[in-house]
Amino acid sequence: MNSETIAAISTALSESGIGIIRVSGSEAVDIVNKIFVSPGGRHILKDVASHTIHYGFIVDPRDESIHIDECLVSVMLSPRSFTAEDVVEINCHGGVFVVKKVLSTVLSAGARLAEPGEFSKRAFLNGRLDLSEAEAVMDVISSKSDSSLKASLNQLSGNISSKIRDIRKDILYNIAFIESALDDPEHISLDGFSEKLYGLLEVWLSEIDKLIRSNDSGRFLREGIGTVLLGKPNAGKSSVMNLLLGEDRAIVTDIAGTTRDTLEEYIRLDDIGLNLIDTAGIRDTDNAVEQIGVERARKAAENADLIIYVVDNSEADSCNVSDVTIGYLDIMKEFSDKKGIVLLNKIDISRDLPDIDFPYPVIEFSAKTGEGFERLKETISDMFYSGIKNDSDEIVITNMRHRQCLEESRNSLINVRNSLDNDMEEDFLSIDLMDAYSSLGKIIGEDIDDDLATEIFSKFCLGK
Numbered sequence: 001m002n003s004e005t006i007a008a009i010s011t012a013l014s015e016s017g018i019g020i021i022r023v024s025g026s027e028a029v030d031i032v033n034k035i036f037v038s039p040g041g042r043h044i045l046k047d048v049a050s051h052t053i054h055y056g057f058i059v060d061p062r063d064e065s066i067h068i069d070e071c072l073v074s075v076m077l078s079p080r081s082f083t084a085e086d087v088v089e090i091n092c093h094g095g096v097f098v099v100k101k102v103l104s105t106v107l108s109a110g111a112r113l114a115e116p117g118e119f120s121k122r123a124f125l126n127g128r129l130d131l132s133e134a135e136a137v138m139d140v141i142s143s144k145s146d147s148s149l150k151a152s153l154n155q156l157s158g159n160i161s162s163k164i165r166d167i168r169k170d171i172l173y174n175i176a177f178i179e180s181a182l183d184d185p186e187h188i189s190l191d192g193f194s195e196k197l198y199g200l201l202e203v204w205l206s207e208i209d210k211l212i213r214s215n216d217s218g219r220f221l222r223e224g225i226g227t228v229l230l231g232k233p234n235a236g237k238s239s240v241m242n243l244l245l246g247e248d249r250a251i252v253t254d255i256a257g258t259t260r261d262t263l264e265e266y267i268r269l270d271d272i273g274l275n276l277i278d279t280a281g282i283r284d285t286d287n288a289v290e291q292i293g294v295e296r297a298r299k300a301a302e303n304a305d306l307i308i309y310v311v312d313n314s315e316a317d318s319c320n321v322s323d324v325t326i327g328y329l330d331i332m333k334e335f336s337d338k339k340g341i342v343l344l345n346k347i348d349i350s351r352d353l354p355d356i357d358f359p360y361p362v363i364e365f366s367a368k369t370g371e372g373f374e375r376l377k378e379t380i381s382d383m384f385y386s387g388i389k390n391d392s393d394e395i396v397i398t399n400m401r402h403r404q405c406l407e408e409s410r411n412s413l414i415n416v417r418n419s420l421d422n423d424m425e426e427d428f429l430s431i432d433l434m435d436a437y438s439s440l441g442k443i444i445g446e447d448i449d450d451d452l453a454t455e456i457f458s459k460f461c462l463g464k
C-alpha cells in the first residue's frame with residue numbers, strides 16, 4: 001500500500017453549506033489529529049473507532065488557540081473506506097477561502113496534495129474497485145440525466161465487470177483445454193472441439209457486439225446528441241431553438257436572414273440531452289456576413305448526429321408547395337448520411353401539407369403554440385435511445401476506452417474463427433484467444449501498466 005498520505009478538497013470550490021477535505025493514507029488519522037481538537041481542546045482522534053464522526057475545531061498547529069473552522073470529522077479506517085486506506089474527511093464550512101485554508105493546514109501537518117483522480121486510483125490499486133468501476137465513479141459525477149446516471153451506477157455496481165469476467169472465464173477455460181490437449185494428446189482429445197468452439201465464438205461475439213452497439217446509445221446519453229437546426233431563412237429555426245430552450249435566447253424577427261452566426265446551447269428535454277445549434281438560414285446570398293453564416297451552418301450539419309430540418313409550412317399558402325420543399329430535398333441530399341427529422345413548422349397558420357415524401361420522420365409543428373413538441377421528444381428518444389430505455393438491466397458501455405478494448409477482442413475472436421475456417425494449427429487458436437482474453441482484461445484493469453493507469457486516472461477531477 002502506498003505510504004504517502006494525500007489530501008484534497010472533494011467538494012466543488014464555490015460557496016456552499018459545507019466543504020469536504022478528504023485525507024487518505026496510513027498517516028491520515030495522525031495528521032488530522034495534529035490539527036483537530038475537541039471543544040475541550042483535546043486531540044481525540046488517535047484511538048477512535050472506525051466509521052465515527054467527531055465534532056470540534058481545526059486549529060493552527062503553532063497556536064492551538066487559533067480556530068480555523070468549526071467542523072465535523074469522520075474517520076473510516078482501512079480497509080472499509082473508499083480507497084481501502086485510512087480515510088479522514090473533514091466537513092467544514094463551505095466558503096472557498098476557509099476550505100482552502102483547512103486544506104493548507106492539513107498539508108502543513110504532513111499530507112501531500114492529491115493528484116486528480118488519485119483517490120480513485122488508490123481504490124483501484126488496492127483492489128477496492130476494478131478499473132471500469134473506478135471510471136464509473138467519474139461518470140456518475142459527470143452524469144447529466146437519469147439515464148446516464150443509471151448507466152453509470154450500473155457500471156459502478158460491477159455489472160459490466162461481471163459480464164466481462166464471465167466471458168473471460170469461458171475463454172480461459174478453452175485456452176486451457178487446448179493447451180492441455182496439446183500437452184497430453186493421449187488423454188485429452190480435440191475431436192469435435194472445432195464445432196464446439198464455433199458455437200462459443202458465436203455467443204461471445206454476439207455478446208461483445210451487443211456491448212459495442214450499446215456504446216452508441218451510451219455516448220448520446222453521456223454527452224448529449226449533437227443536433228443542428230437547419231432550413232431556409234425565416235422558417236422558424238431560432239423560434240424552435242427558443243421553444244426547446246424555454247427562453248428567448250436566439251433573436252427572432254420576420255426578416256429573412258436574421259441569424260448570422262451559429263448559436264449553441266445544451267438543452268435537457270426530460271431525459272434527452274441535446275447540444276442544440278441554431279444556424280443561419282441556407283440560401284444563396286451576396287451578403288458576405290450571411291455567406292459565412294451559411295458556410296458555418298453547413299459545417300455544423302456535417303458534424304451533427306441529428307439534423308432537424310425546419311420547414312415553413314405556411315409558405316405553401318403563398319407559393320407552389322414544391323417550391324417550399326424543393327430546396328429542402330437538395331439540402332437533405334447533402335447530408336443524407338445523417339439522421340434527420342422534418343418539422344413542418346407554423347402549422348398554426350396553415351394545415352395544408354406538402355405532398356412530398358421526405359426521407360425522414362415528419363412532424364407537424366408550431367414553435368408558436370408548442371404543437372408537436374411531445375412528438376419531437378418521442379421521435380428523438382426512439383431514434384437514439386431505443387433498446388436501452390425500457391430495460392433497466394441493460395448494460396450500456398459509455399466509455400471509449402472500453403469500446404476500443406471490446407473491438408480489439410472482437411477482432412481477435414474473428415481471427416480465431418478464420419483460423420478454424422482454414423484448419424489452422426491449434427496453437428494459432430490459443431494465441432488469438434489469449435489476445436481476446438487480455439483485451440477484455442484491460443477493461444477491468446487487469447494487464448494494464450502503471451503509465452496507462454496514471455493516464456486514465458489523471459482525467460478524473462481533483463478530490464476524487
Ligand SMILES: Nc1nc2c(ncn2[C@@H]2O[C@H](COP(=O)(O)OP(=O)(O)OP(=O)(O)O)[C@@H](O)[C@H]2O)c(=O)[nH]1
Nearest residue numbers: 233234235236237238239257258259281346367368
Ligand atoms: N405563426 C407562427 N410564426 C412563427 C412560427 N415559428 C416562427 N414564426 C415566426 O417566423 C418568423 C421567423 O422566425 P425565426 O425563428 O427568426 O426564423 P429563422 O429560421 O431563425 O430565420 P433566420 O434566422 O432568418 O434564418 C418570426 O416572425 C417568427 O415569429 C410558428 O410556429 N408559427
Ligand SMILES: [Mg+2]
Nearest residue numbers: 237238258259
Ligand atoms: Mg434564426
